[in-house]
Amino acid sequence: MEENQSRTNYSDKPLRCIVKLGGAAITCKNELEKINQENLGIVSKQLRQAMMMGGSSNSTSASVKKVLGLDWSKRAGGGDSQISINPDEFGDQSELDLSKFIIVHGAGSFGHFQASRSGVHKGGLHHPLVKAGFVATRISVTSLNLEIVRALAREGIPSVGMSPFAAGWSTCERNISAADTSQVAKSIDSGFVPVLHGDAVYDDSQDCTILSGDVIIRHLAEVLKPGYVVFLTDVLGVYDRPPTDSNAVLLREIAVDEDGNWSIVAVENMNKQVEITVAAHDTTGGMITKITEAALIAKFGIDVYIVKAATDHSFRALNGEIRGDIPDDWLGTVIRSQRARAVL
Amino acid sequence: MEENQSRTNYSDKPLRCIVKLGGAAITCKNELEKINQENLGIVSKQLRQAMMMGGSSNSTSASVKKVLGLDWSKRAGGGDSQISINPDEFGDQSELDLSKFIIVHGAGSFGHFQASRSGVHKGGLHHPLVKAGFVATRISVTSLNLEIVRALAREGIPSVGMSPFAAGWSTCERNISAADTSQVAKSIDSGFVPVLHGDAVYDDSQDCTILSGDVIIRHLAEVLKPGYVVFLTDVLGVYDRPPTDSNAVLLREIAVDEDGNWSIVAVENMNKQVEITVAAHDTTGGMITKITEAALIAKFGIDVYIVKAATDHSFRALNGEIRGDIPDDWLGTVIRSQRARAVL
Structure with missing residues (x-):
């Protein structure tokens, strides 16, 4: 029951x-x-x-639990030996x-x-x-x-x-x-x-x-x-020019209007936000395509986080910690509808 | 055009x-x-x-043509080297x-x-x-x-x-x-x-x-x-008892009536066919299940050939050579509707 x-x-x-x-x-x-x-x-x-x-922010129970692997194939078990599965270990519903x-x-x-x-x-x-x-x-x-x-x-x-x-x-x-x-x-x-x-x-x-x-x-x-979408990539986020350029600036936030048009939100200091338009370069592995698709998602009112994979920043994005105000110490790019920004 | x-x-x-x-x-x-x-x-x-x-029976052109492999993955090429594909080789539509x-x-x-x-x-x-x-x-x-x-x-x-x-x-x-x-x-x-x-x-x-x-x-x-269905398996076909039994007899033909019931067609000599009912054993890797599914297919008027994989018999079955009279030197089991048998 x-x-x-x-x-x-x-x-x-x-x-x-x-x-x-x-x-x-x-x-x-x-x-x-x-x-x-x-x-x-x-x-x-x-x-x-x-x-x-x-x-939730209760990460303790997650990290101490023993991981029960679900790949019971030969190769995963190392060598040709039969995989040993203990059915009793799978008793815990949670x-x-x-x-x-x-x-x-x-x-x-x-x-x-x-x-x-x-x-x-x-x-x-x-x-x-x-x-x-x-x-x-x-x-x-x-x-x-x-x-x-x-x-x-x-x-x-x-x-x-x-x-x-x-x-x-x-x-x-x-x-x-x-x-x-x-x-x-x-x-x-x-x-x-x-x-x-x-x-x-x-x-x-x-x-x-x-x-x-x-x-x-x-x-x-x-x-x-x-609730939100995360793009894991090999750079910290979206830059205003190819990230190999030493002058490249990581764009913190891109705002999307109701027509799907997007503009970059530049934070000059913590109290003042200025909207500017910068042509993001497309030499960074199809970043323009990615922003265009992300903007179409944000238009539905769904936040998109573009972030470097396998970093603390990606973990925080995956965990939904960027959904409200963007934390100061988080590196990545948020693509968000102006509607969603207005209610924060 | x-x-x-x-x-x-x-x-x-x-x-x-x-x-x-x-x-x-x-x-x-x-x-x-x-x-x-x-x-x-x-x-x-x-x-x-x-x-x-x-x-068709014209097998010559098939066997002399160079095979153009379609697995262009690294492992198929042997080693880590880039696969070499010559686009010109793929010019032949046929x-x-x-x-x-x-x-x-x-x-x-x-x-x-x-x-x-x-x-x-x-x-x-x-x-x-x-x-x-x-x-x-x-x-x-x-x-x-x-x-x-x-x-x-x-x-x-x-x-x-x-x-x-x-x-x-x-x-x-x-x-x-x-x-x-x-x-x-x-x-x-x-x-x-x-x-x-x-x-x-x-x-x-x-x-x-x-x-x-x-x-x-x-x-x-x-x-x-x-046109027809071929089951490739690890024994010559359907036997009247487990094929490990030295008295096991390979069933040449199984006839399926309009209700999906099937019976074994025993050929005593080339001119006389007698229908007998033998309980096929299910210890041969779910052969009963296979025959049941095959009988349901034959009921649609589609021949099913159960044959040992990687033999000359399997090649002949795949090539449709068993569609009419069953050749004397072919080993395997044909599952065929009585309707289809009648028009042969």
């Missing part, structure tokens, strides 16, 4: 957060199909902690009762080579090279998806991989035209953490294209209304 | 065959998560040849223009351990062990799916992995209740070979269960009407 009640309550809980694991943050950008294991490990731990804390998260990852050094060599994003499946590239791209991105699902599962996160292609998501003129989110919604209501990814998909106008993780997140955010 | 015409013709072609890669045939049954690479390699080659022959196949595989030594230790098939996602097992099972079966997609792609088959769970397939009282086949249909019409698999799925009555590859095939056959 208690169990049934707990299930009902669980399914009533709102979606807390959608997280983008940026390709640059979890793979080694310059090496073909190499995962940044160190970052992925830290990110997985931070995600678990944030999910267990459920938005162990897997985490707050609701959805994870979407990019491709990084997976998929990009295959897609760009074949031109999958430009379409034309009747060209054998494009068809071949479609197959090769999907193999590469789904192998990354599997590795990320496994890394999360090793940290006790009940992750389930869900390829947009397999789910029948498609585009028209490269905008989403079909994207049934019911299986994603059912999965979070069942206590799982769906893990989606940028994928090769069918396109009504040009046969096929690449559907990016950022576009997937925008769609999920619009339909499933998370 | 020619290209457009070729595309239209392609999408008009009927679905030729659905193939089940039995878990016992492509994995090492007694060793956790070990693929039978030798069998999988031969099966992939046979599949490619059968697809290229398109049902290279990837194969007849339409769908592949469904079982789990074998992948997934079974995780599912049975946690009881995923019995349902109850509010039990932490079941929820954990659901995650672990999906990791195991999707890792097998990826390896099979890669093996097929290395042989030049444009394979695309499609997890039933991600596609939103679900059951009620362990029978399929939702299974949208539109993405599978679109994929074969686009010239791809969908690769599905037995998977952990949601069940309306008991939260979750295991959806077997055999049930998936029956559903696909009912909706997409293939």
Whole structure:
């Protein structure tokens, strides 16, 4: 009876957060199909902690609990030996009762080579090279998806991989035209953490294209209304120019109006806010695309935090600590609707 | 213009065959998560040849062509070096223009351990062990799916992995209740070979269960009407008792009536057929379940061939050579409707 009640309550809980694991943050950008294991490990731990804390500040119980790994595969167990699973350890209901998260990852050094060599994003499946590239791209991105699902599962996160292609998501003129989110919604209501990814998909106008993780997140955010969205990346946030430029300034906050237009909020001192317009450079790994998608999410009234993965700043963002006033010692970029700013 | 015409013709072609890669045939049954690479390699080659022959007997052009691999991942290339892709090699339209196949595989030594230790098939996602097992099972079966997609792609088959769970397939009282086949249909019409698999799925009555590859095939056959269905397994076919018994007799043909009842067709000599009823034993890896599903497919008027993988017999079955009279020198079991038998 208690169990049934707990299930009902669980399914009533709102979606807390959608997280983008940026390709640059979890793979080694310059090496073909190499995962940044160190970052992925830290990110997985931070995600678990944030999910267990459920938005409260009581982190003690989360950190002292033994992690029950959910990847029972041979490789995870080290060597060829049978995995030893003790069913009794899984008796504690609260162990897997985490707050609701959805994870979407990019491709990084997976998929990009295959897609760009074949031109999958430009379409034309009747060209054998494009068809071949479609197959090769999907193999590469789904192998990354599997590795990320496994890394999360090793940290006790009940992750389930869900390829947009397999789910029948498609585009028209490269905008989403079909994207049934019911299986994603059912999965979070069942206590799982769906893990989606940028994928090769069918396109009504040009046969096929690449559907990016950022576009997937925008769609999920619009339909499933998370409390906030976090983009984990390999730089501290959005700069006014390429971060390799020594004069680059980290933009603390970007305000989005009701039409989806965005402007940078510059804080000259703590008491005075001045709005300026600076052209953010697009040489930082498609930052303009990211800001555009983030602005469309913020337009729905949902905060977006762009932050460096595997840092204390990313943990605070994942844990929802940036939802009100932006803490002085937090480094990252908040993209927020002017409406949401007004009520703070 | 020619290209457009070729595309239209392609999408008009009927679905030729659905193939089940039995878990016992492509994995090492007694060793956790070990693929039978030798069998999988031969099966992939046979599949490619059968697809290229398109049902005709002109096999020469198929066998002499250079295979253009479609797995451009690092591991497939051997070592860490960048894969070398020559786009010019993909200029030949006919290279990837194969007849339409769908592949469904079982789990074998992948997934079974995780599912049975946690009881995923019995349902109850509010039990932490079941929820954990659901995650672990999906990791195991999707890792097998990826390896099979890669093996097929290395042989030049444009394979695309499609997890039933991600596609939103679900059951009620362990029978399929939702299974949208539109993405599978679109994929074969686009010239791809969908690769599905037995998977952990949601069940309306008991939260979750295991959806077997055999049930998936029956559903696909009912909706997409293939010319014939081939079950590749690790024994020559269906026996009247466990094949380890030295008196076991290979059943050549099983006839299915309009109500789905099946009976064994015994051939005493070439001119006289006598119907007898023998209880096939279920100790041969769920053979009764397999025959039941196969009988339901045959009821639709679709021949089912149960045959040992990676043999000359499996190649002939994949190539459709058993569709008429059963050749004397072919070893395997044909499951065929009495209606289909009558018109031969």
